[in-house]
Amino acid sequence: MSKTVLVVGASSGIGKKLAEQLVQSGHQVISASRTNPQIAGITHHQLDVTEENPDFSFIPEQLDGLVYCPGTINLKPFNRLSADDFKYDWEVNVLGAIKVLQASFKSLKKSEDGSVVLFSTVASKLGMNFHSSIASAKAAVEGLGKSLAAEWSMHGIRVNILAPSLTDTPLAEKLLGTDDRKDASNKRHPIGRYGKPEDLAQMAAFLLDTKSSWVTGQVIGVDGGVGGLKP
Incomplete structure (x- = not known):
């Protein structure tokens, strides 16, 4: 059955792959972001x-x-993060989601199976160096x-949260910039590789589908095992 889905942040990465x-x-599919993703068959709004x-x-x-996809990556030692750094991560990840959710509530209520997908990070659960700003913001999203x-x-209305590990998106480009970094990132994940946008997109699509109609209130790690395994 065809659904009407709003994807906020479909201009790149996971959001674009999902759209x-x-x-x-x-x-x-309705796209909403600062940049037009240029995907045939969708309606885009600034x-x-x-x-x-x-x-x-x-x-x-x-x-x-x-689906609310916008995110930030600002990895610095805690003492080098300014209050503005924390505010920006909060504004994009939390307040942005709140604005979209409040604006969409009445429309979601009219669906027979409304579904919301938000994005967190494995760092909110695991505790990782230099992640204090983004981890606190994403913990608030959870x-x-x-x-x-x-x-x-x-x-x-169902609401679920996906918590990925490092995924090959434009946001993570600096973290995966060289072959050595990519190899090291692969080795950090028990499954043997870092994530691809389609890994998250496929799980998000499942959560939007009626096949997941008994799934709500879950923080789901799509992280190659790094959040729960130590081989």
Whole structure:
């Protein structure tokens, strides 16, 4: 059955791969981001979630799915992070999600199986050097998602959170810039490789589907085993 899905942050990485997969599966995809992803078959709207009052008039009367993909990577020792660094990570990852969620709520309520997918990071659970700013912001996303999963369950809306490890996206380009870095990143993951955008996109697509209709309030590690295994 065709669904109407809003993907915020479909201009690159995981969001773009997901939007492409959804279109190929016959769904109606609405893209919202600062940059047009240029994907055939989707409807794109300009959106900057860091604005004080973004324009959400493009959201349709009914939404079956919402995926919030924007993220940040600002890896520094804690003592070198400024208050503005923390504020920016919070603004993009948490406040941006809140704005989109509040604007989409009425439309999601009109779906028979509304589903929301948010993104965290394995660092929120694992504890990793130089991740204090992004890990704290993404931990807040996890708390937000689980709270909404409880609150919105009465409306039939499911909310789940994906927590990836290092994934080959434009955000991670500096971390995977050389063959040596790529090899080291592969070795850090029990499954033997770092992530690809399609790894996360496929799980997000499953959570949007009615096949996952009994799954809500979950933080799901899609991380090559790094978050729970020590071989």
